[in-house]
Amino acid sequence: xxxxxxxxxxxxxxxxxxxxxxxxxxxxxxxxxxxxxxxxxxxxxxxxxxxxxxxxxxxxxxxxxxxxxxxxxxxxxxxxxxxxxxxxxxxxxxxxxxxxxxxxxxxxxxxxxxxxxxxxxxxxxxxxxxxxxxxxxxxxxxxxxxxxxxxxxxxxxxxxxxxxxxxxxxxxxxxxxxxxxxxxxxxxxxxxxxxxxxxxxxxxxxxxxxxxxxxxxxxxxxxxxxxxxxxxxxxxxxxxxxxxxxxxxxxxxxxxxxxxxxx
DNA sequence: AATGAGGTCAACCGCGTATGA
DNA sequence: TTCATACGCGGTTGACCTCAT
Numbered sequence: 001x002x003x004x005x006x007x008x009x010x011x012x013x014x015x016x017x018x019x020x021x022x023x024x025x026x027x028x029x030x031x032x033x034x035x036x037x038x039x040x041x042x043x044x045x046x047x048x049x050x051x052x053x054x055x056x057x058x059x060x061x062x063x064x065x066x067x068x069x070x071x072x073x074x075x076x077x078x079x080x081x082x083x084x085x086x087x088x089x090x091x092x093x094x095x096x097x098x099x100x101x102x103x104x105x106x107x108x109x110x111x112x113x114x115x116x117x118x119x120x121x122x123x124x125x126x127x128x129x130x131x132x133x134x135x136x137x138x139x140x141x142x143x144x145x146x147x148x149x150x151x152x153x154x155x156x157x158x159x160x161x162x163x164x165x166x167x168x169x170x171x172x173x174x175x176x177x178x179x180x181x182x183x184x185x186x187x188x189x190x191x192x193x194x195x196x197x198x199x200x201x202x203x204x205x206x207x208x209x210x211x212x213x214x215x216x217x218x219x220x221x222x223x224x225x226x227x228x229x230x231x232x233x234x235x236x237x238x239x240x241x242x243x244x245x246x247x248x249x250x251x252x253x254x255x256x257x258x259x260x261x262x263x
Numbered sequence: 264a265a266t267g268a269g270g271t272c273a274a275c276c277g278c279g280t281a282t283g284a
Numbered sequence: 285t286t287c288a289t290a291c292g293c294g295g296t297t298g299a300c301c302t303c304a305t
Contacts, residue, residue, distance in 0.1 A: 016273070016299085038290060054291080055274065090293060105294070106272055 013047040017056050021046060025053055026061055034062075059102045066098035070107055078104055079112060 017025075028044045034057055037050035046053065059065075070078075074096060081092040089101035089108075096104065 014275070036290090050290080051276090051292090052274075058292095059273075087294065101293075102273075109295095110271060 011047060012049050014052070017048075017060075021048070022056070022061060025056060029057060029061075034058075059100045062100075064098060065100060070099075070111075074099070075107075075112065078108060079116075082108060082112075 024044050024046055025040070028040060032043075034054075037054045040046065040050055040053045041048055044053075048056075077096060078092060081095060085091050087105075087108075089105040093099055093101040093104055
């Protein structure tokens, strides 16, 4: 193949986005909706490559993004889903519509991986307090930097625009129809102690390679990794997973130490 | 107060996949 | 069917921040 990188053109700007660039991008998307990213730099005059525009939108400017600390419930869901799906961050993000795949990936790599490691080596009898990072404070506190505030404001503005918009555009992030179910799970689910138990549970079962009921997988959906069903964004073949998590939620994590039926 | 180590996260890179001519 | 192009994803990087000394 050898397709040249899209960003090696002369004059393409890299690095952090400025509030001005954000505003240009957001107002363009307000008018045209997300998509056709190739045309965005041309039509907006932004000296950014299409990839960079898409990334900025999906990871930062898209309305509905929740910033700040992950709740124990969210942590639990990520741990569950990671154990089942592997590092399929986009698929996992489908079930946490307020979080981006990048956020989830970062959180996994910086927080959860370490927690699991500690538990694995028996160094952590108690879960530490829920981590709150300075960056989270940056994004949410009154001491936020000017830029964090402005980006947040842009996002808020856009949320307001979305609510008032009669024909909402598809913002490029599929929200699963069972979102409300997940919210229920989050509401009913674990505190830190429960999370600790779940981490132990995931550790105990982490070597189980089966991530789905293969017989229920359409053969065309099987990716190169035969142990994991390919997730069709927006229509994931995960009913068993949903059921398991929902059942678990109903049991208030009481059964978290028991292996789910698929194991 | 200075500084070095470690942590966090936004953004980039490169590859695989989807799509259309 | 083949090829070119655009998109999307996961891994990685590097700037910036906090904290301990």
